[in-house]
Every structure is written in C-alpha cells, then in structure tokens.
Amino acid sequence: MTRRSMLKGMALALAAGLLLSPAMGHAQPSVLRVRPFGDLKAIDPIVNSDYMARNHGYMVYDTLFAMDETLAIKPQMVDSFQTSADGLTWTFVLRDGLKFHDGAAVTAADVVASLQRWGQRDGLGQQLFANTADIKAADDKTVVLTLKNQWGLVLDALGKPSSNVPFIMPARIARLPATESLTDPVGSGPFIMKKDEWVPGSKVVYVRNPDYKPRADATSGMAGAKQAGVDRVEWLYMPDAQSALNALQAGEIDIFEEMPPDMLELVARNPKIRVQPQDTLATQVVFRMNSLQPPFDNPKVRQAIRYMVDQSVFLAAYVDDPKLYKDCPSFYMCGSPYYTDAGWVKQDLAKARALLKEAGYKGEPVVVLHGTEAGITNTFSSVAEQLMRDIGLKVEPQAMDWGTLTARRTSKKAMNEGGWSLFISAPTGADMMDPLGHLGLRSNCDKAWFGWPCDDQIEKLRGEFAMTPDLGKRKEIAKAIQLRAEETVPYVPLGQLSLVRGVSTKLSDIPAAAVPVYWNIKKAN
Amino acid sequence: MIGYLLRRILATVPVLLFVAVLVFLLLQLTPGDPAVLIAGDYATTQQIEAIRHQLGLDRSILEQLAGWFARLARGDLGVSIFSQLPVTTLIGQRIEPTLLLSLYTVILSIAFAIPLGVVAAYRAGGWLDRVVMGFAVMGFSTPVFVVGFLLVYVFALTLGWFPTQGYVPVAEGWGAALRSLTLPAITLALLYAALLARVTRASMLEVLAEDYMRTAHAKGLGPRPVLMRHALKNTAVAIVTVIGVGVAALLGGVVVTETVFNIPGLGRLTADAILRRDYPVVQGLILLFACIYVVINLLVDLSYLLFDPRIRY
Numbered sequence: 001m002t003r004r005s006m007l008k009g010m011a012l013a014l015a016a017g018l019l020l021s022p023a024m025g026h027a028q029p030s031v032l033r034v035r036p037f038g039d040l041k042a043i044d045p046i047v048n049s050d051y052m053a054r055n056h057g058y059m060v061y062d063t064l065f066a067m068d069e070t071l072a073i074k075p076q077m078v079d080s081f082q083t084s085a086d087g088l089t090w091t092f093v094l095r096d097g098l099k100f101h102d103g104a105a106v107t108a109a110d111v112v113a114s115l116q117r118w119g120q121r122d123g124l125g126q127q128l129f130a131n132t133a134d135i136k137a138a139d140d141k142t143v144v145l146t147l148k149n150q151w152g153l154v155l156d157a158l159g160k161p162s163s164n165v166p167f168i169m170p171a172r173i174a175r176l177p178a179t180e181s182l183t184d185p186v187g188s189g190p191f192i193m194k195k196d197e198w199v200p201g202s203k204v205v206y207v208r209n210p211d212y213k214p215r216a217d218a219t220s221g222m223a224g225a226k227q228a229g230v231d232r233v234e235w236l237y238m239p240d241a242q243s244a245l246n247a248l249q250a251g252e253i254d255i256f257e258e259m260p261p262d263m264l265e266l267v268a269r270n271p272k273i274r275v276q277p278q279d280t281l282a283t284q285v286v287f288r289m290n291s292l293q294p295p296f297d298n299p300k301v302r303q304a305i306r307y308m309v310d311q312s313v314f315l316a317a318y319v320d321d322p323k324l325y326k327d328c329p330s331f332y333m334c335g336s337p338y339y340t341d342a343g344w345v346k347q348d349l350a351k352a353r354a355l356l357k358e359a360g361y362k363g364e365p366v367v368v369l370h371g372t373e374a375g376i377t378n379t380f381s382s383v384a385e386q387l388m389r390d391i392g393l394k395v396e397p398q399a400m401d402w403g404t405l406t407a408r409r410t411s412k413k414a415m416n417e418g419g420w421s422l423f424i425s426a427p428t429g430a431d432m433m434d435p436l437g438h439l440g441l442r443s444n445c446d447k448a449w450f451g452w453p454c455d456d457q458i459e460k461l462r463g464e465f466a467m468t469p470d471l472g473k474r475k476e477i478a479k480a481i482q483l484r485a486e487e488t489v490p491y492v493p494l495g496q497l498s499l500v501r502g503v504s505t506k507l508s509d510i511p512a513a514a515v516p517v518y519w520n521i522k523k524a525n
Numbered sequence: 526m527i528g529y530l531l532r533r534i535l536a537t538v539p540v541l542l543f544v545a546v547l548v549f550l551l552l553q554l555t556p557g558d559p560a561v562l563i564a565g566d567y568a569t570t571q572q573i574e575a576i577r578h579q580l581g582l583d584r585s586i587l588e589q590l591a592g593w594f595a596r597l598a599r600g601d602l603g604v605s606i607f608s609q610l611p612v613t614t615l616i617g618q619r620i621e622p623t624l625l626l627s628l629y630t631v632i633l634s635i636a637f638a639i640p641l642g643v644v645a646a647y648r649a650g651g652w653l654d655r656v657v658m659g660f661a662v663m664g665f666s667t668p669v670f671v672v673g674f675l676l677v678y679v680f681a682l683t684l685g686w687f688p689t690q691g692y693v694p695v696a697e698g699w700g701a702a703l704r705s706l707t708l709p710a711i712t713l714a715l716l717y718a719a720l721l722a723r724v725t726r727a728s729m730l731e732v733l734a735e736d737y738m739r740t741a742h743a744k745g746l747g748p749r750p751v752l753m754r755h756a757l758k759n760t761a762v763a764i765v766t767v768i769g770v771g772v773a774a775l776l777g778g779v780v781v782t783e784t785v786f787n788i789p790g791l792g793r794l795t796a797d798a799i800l801r802r803d804y805p806v807v808q809g810l811i812l813l814f815a816c817i818y819v820v821i822n823l824l825v826d827l828s829y830l831l832f833d834p835r836i837r838y
Contacts, residue, residue, distance in 0.1 A: 041801065042563060042607045042608060042609070043608070043609075047563065047564075048563055048564070049564065123569075177579070179575045179576050179578070179579040180579055181609055183609045198610075199618045199789050200605065200607070200608040200610065200615065200797075201789065201793060201797045202787075202789035202793075203789070236691065236787070238690060238787045239784050239787075239793070240784045240785060240787070243689070243690045243785055243786070246681065246682060246690060247689050247690050247691070247787070249689075250681060250682060250689045252688060252689060252690065252691065400556075402800075404557050406557075406558075407556055407557045407558040407562075407802075408556065410558070410561055410570060446570065446571075447571070448569075449569075
C-alpha cells in the first residue's frame, strides 16, 4: 500500500464516519417534536388572534378558568370564587404557590392588568368590560369584579378556550398598550419559552417549568391537572406536508398537526403511527358573503345561496372518510350547548334559481376570493364556484395567497375598485358555539366580521342573551337568533370537519381538548 | 488594480440604493397588509386600523422610506413586524445553513462536473460523451422537488442513512451538520453539475480545436498534461463565471429545496417574509442579496487575472 492510497483510505473512512454515524451525545432529555399546523409568527396572543399565537399562549401562560371535556367552565388558576346575591359582584381567589417563570409570585394585580389588556382586544372581553363598573385587586390573591348590570357570561368569557384567550401575564408586561406586541414571553404556564432558540419560520422551543404547580383534580379537556410530561417541546414548522409526513414516518417528529386527508391512507398501515382528532370541537367551514356590495347586498340572493348548499357535497369533495366530517344543520357547532336545527332548510336548486329571479339578479359578477394555499379554502371555493354557476350566478374566481385574501377582504369598495363578494374560511368550533362569541352571526354592521352584515333584530337578541343568566332561556334566544339568521343569511355554514393529526405510538396521555395543547403528554423511549 | 477595486466598490453604492428604493416601492404596490395578518382572521376593521397606526403603516410612502433610510444609515435594518426580532438576528439565524449548503453544493458540483465535462469533450461523439450529456440533460430537466423526494425515499426512508429533513447546526457537530445537508446538496448539485458539465464540455471543445493544442500533441505530450495543463486552464474563465453565478444564486436562497428538506435558510425566510408582507425583513434580505451579487461578480472578475494573464484592470 502506498502512502497516498493509505491517506485516501483514511480520509474516506473519516468522511464516512462523519456523515453516516449518528450524532454522538450524552443522555438526552425527553423531547416532544411537533410539526404544528402553522408557523408561530408572533408571540403576543392578545394582539394576535392567530391560532398559533393562541397555542403558544397555552404553552407559557395559565388561565383563570378552563373548559372541561363536557364544555363546562372550571377553575384553573382560581382556587375559589363567589358571586354576590344580586349577581353583580364576583370575587376570585387565586391558588397558592402560583409563580411566573421569572420567579415572581402571581398576584391579583397581574390578573387585573392582564384582563384589562385582553378586554381591549377580544370581542367577548370588550363586552365584559363594557358591563364592568370596576375590577380591582382586593389583596395579593383576591380579584373583585363589579358589574354594572347582570351579565350571564362572566365565566364563559374568562374560560373561553380560543382567540383571544384571557391569559394571565405579569402586570409589567400586561401594561403594554393592546396594539403593541409584547416581546417578553414570561408567563406562569407549564412550559417556558426558550426565546434565544426561537427561529421564526422554523423552530420554537419550550422547556419544562419546574415551578409549575398543577391542580389536584383530574385532567378533563383543558381543565384539571396539567403538567409538562416531557423535558422539552420543539415545534418544528415544515411548510411542506409531504416533508412532514416523511419526518413522522422516519420518527423525526412525534406529532404532525393538520395532516391532509389524502395522506391518511398512506399511514393507515404504519404500526408506529396513529391518527386522531386534533381537537374535540372540530371546525366549521363558512361561506361568507359581502353584505355591502351587489349581488349579496340583496337578502334574497343570500337566501338563494342558503338553498344552493348541501353540506355533504362540499365535505365529501375535501375528505373521503365520513368519520371526519359532519353534516351539521345549525349555525352552532353540533354537540355544543346551543345547537339547534330550528328552521334549517335543505338544498333545493330550483328554489335557489327562483329566489335569484325574484331578487331581480342582473348578472352582477360574484368575485370569489379564492385562497389557493389552504386545502379547505381551495377545495370548498372550487365547489362553491361550480354550484353558483349552476344556479345562474356569474362567477369570477380570483386565485390568491392567504396574505392577499386577508387584505382584500377588508375592502368595502365596489367590485370594480378591488371589492369582493365572498370568501371561504374555517374557524375553529370554539369560535362558533354561542351567539355572543360567534364570528359569523354577529350582525352589528361595521363592527361585524368581514362581510359586515347588519341586523337590529339579531343584535337585540344577542344583547338579551348576554344579560340572561338562565341556560334554558339562553337556549331559546339562541334558537330565535338562528331562525332570524335563516332570513338574513349573514353567512352559510358548509359543515363541520374534524382536523386530524398523525401521532407516534410512543406517545401517551395526549389531552383531548378544545384546542391542541401539549401538557401531560408522555413519550416512551 | 487598487484603483479598479475602489471604482468597482463605489459603483455598487448607487446600484444598492436603486435596488433598495425599487424594492421598497414594489412592496408598497403589492396587495396585502401586515396589520391584517397580525390582527388575525377574526379582527375587526377598527382593530386593524389601530395596529396599522402602531406600526406606522398609515404614514405616507415617502415618510416610511425616509425613516427606513435614516435607520439604514445607522446600520439598523429594523425589526420584523411580526416576531419583533431584529432583521439582522433573523438573517444571522439563516446564514449558516445557506452558506454551508451552498458551499457543499458547489464543491460536489465542481468535483463531478468538471472531470465529466473534460472527459465528454475529449471523447466527443463517443458513448461516454453521450452518457455525460444525457446525465446533464436529465439533471437540468428534472425538477428539484422530484429529485429531492426520490433521494429522501431511497436514502432516508428506505435505507435510513440520512435524516428526511431538517438542519443540524455546526455547533452540534460538523458530522451531524454535513449529514443533514447531504441529500439537499446532492439534489442541488445535480442541477448545477449538469450546467457546469455542459459549459466545461463546450469550452473544452473550443479550446481543443485551437492550433496550440495540436502543437502540444506534436511536442509529444500525453493526453493528461494536454487536457489539464493546456486545455482546462484556458476554459477556466468561462467555468469560473458559471460557478460565480451559481454561488450567488445559491446564497440568494433555494426555496424549493429548502422547503422539501425543511432547511431554515435565507430562501425560506425570503418567501415567508414576502407572503406575510413583513416589509423590513424583505428589504433587509434584498439588500443582502444585492450585496452578495455585487461581491461575487467582483470576485469573479478578479479571478480572471489568475487564469488569463492578458486581462489587466
């Protein structure tokens, strides 16, 4: 062997060793690797109503109340609470031993500052504070909320599971204006964010909060005991679903959120992967019309759309497995407390065409903001466009990315000035459960969700709903709102979809909750 | 020479300024609004207006441009509208994988393409030439995502030699870092090697037909010194130019490859920032890419001095 060939051999062996050997390491902490459904763009869950900011919030913050698996609101940071006989004064006492990640104790002053900031941004929070005469810290552990009038949804507001969630943060952070994003992720939740390891667009790292004191009661939904079951959680954002599937199959990640339905078959026979619902409430797909511009400024045209829709046609176009969707004849989520099928109409294309004629439809273009990035929006928009053509509407789809869509839909202008007629979105079930928090039913004109439906009657009923403490009476009001919405048609529900996640069989104790949360999960070696 | 260098460097200033202003204006014309994206899917018009005001997006374009230049003059590229992290930090996080992937790709491309191009030219018209050119056409024509997923299927999912995705920083060991970049580097190298092999072959064919090559053969030199010492050196200018363009393009980010292999590089940062209308990040990145192109072009021009003594600056 010559010296040159020996050196070549050594170099090759070294290179092969470097490339092929697994990384050398010491005993590794337990790490849960998750491919979240989206990227964490910003860390302020109050300024941002984005669901990833909300999910980040659940990692680092705690809440006063939480929703259990029966959708009841249960104390979380609160040890005990009481209401005065007139229902106007609410007193909340915090649990002992609650600490922020910087070591400071959680005090009633922190709670007051956090709720005040949240109350400026969240819809339900704004209504709570509009009815609040005073909120103050009576002592370090006691918060006293005094209402102006009886308001039936105090616990629903403080325990709401989805955006914007009233997370509790240190007062020094919560004093920031509600339009200015916070930069310090200190909370008192079961995980601590490692901000120095945050690579926006790629990776978010959380470590176990050793000081977190869980409740003693059993876990139920988002309520009860919650504790970090692993030392470290890594959110590894992968924009490409196929790459995420490869990573799950190779064991590089443990959870793949929002697995597209066409991939379910690919993992069905993999013994190392199971598929499960991502949340217990599912999502409602909505067909949202612009009530300010023709042709949808005419209620008869909107009613025509109501008769055009057969939810199962839309749902089956997106997902094959009937277990993953539900034809839900209600504006409220099926299985939620205010669900009702009162006044629900079935698909009748002849009636839809007749209504268009009756409305005097003159062939105005229906400009569809057709989001092409998100699977649900893309598929449902395609089906909607064909059905609208079938009933005689002149359809003008405009393909665009989600960023453009979200900007375009804020425009109230006419079609020839960049306006729009409809878009399709899929809010989580938690935002579509009750008349007050409901995104699509709100009909308070300029203050309503994009599309700006305007109806005094619905607004009056929503006002009554808020002031009614009795659940039975509230259900009656919710039903009346649905009946009225059948006439005004602020939007059309296109059915319920269960988003699913692919999960490694190494994981156990995954909470079945209203939104995806990562406490309590254990990972076998 | 020093005078030439200074002139070239000074000439970059108006180019960079022009690029900066152009990008700023183009972004303003693009539909989309970061305030809407921050406020989220369910914000009201009033909330969006409040955020727009907070971010200064309700000011005139000229005011915003002046503010950006004032910060730039202080070396401050601003902060991301979304993450509130400095643009320099965001770029810093993404430079390492992009730089390493680019170098790895270029080294692999040169190592394969130049010998193949030389051999193909030397055996022009023969079966070896056809095989090499067939490979080049295939490398050129196959989309990177197809090559990427095929490599992942064979070498990651089936054989388990490499990870399917992700990047391991050099801080966690060179071996792990290179292992994580091997499949993406091969994917990109197939494309660049194809280009480089074709350019090498074409330049070599031109040089091999020159009179001085006949002289070299007549002197009794063997094929190896003729090819390596006389022919290849004379093709170097064309080859270096292609390598330079390739390096600049790779450093500018390769979005598809970075997406398929989930590499957090500059390409994905750029694509994400554009989709979110994160103006400060897009502006910072475009300025960086313009600088990269200018510097690499300058280096390529200077390298000509090494290969062709007739060139003087």
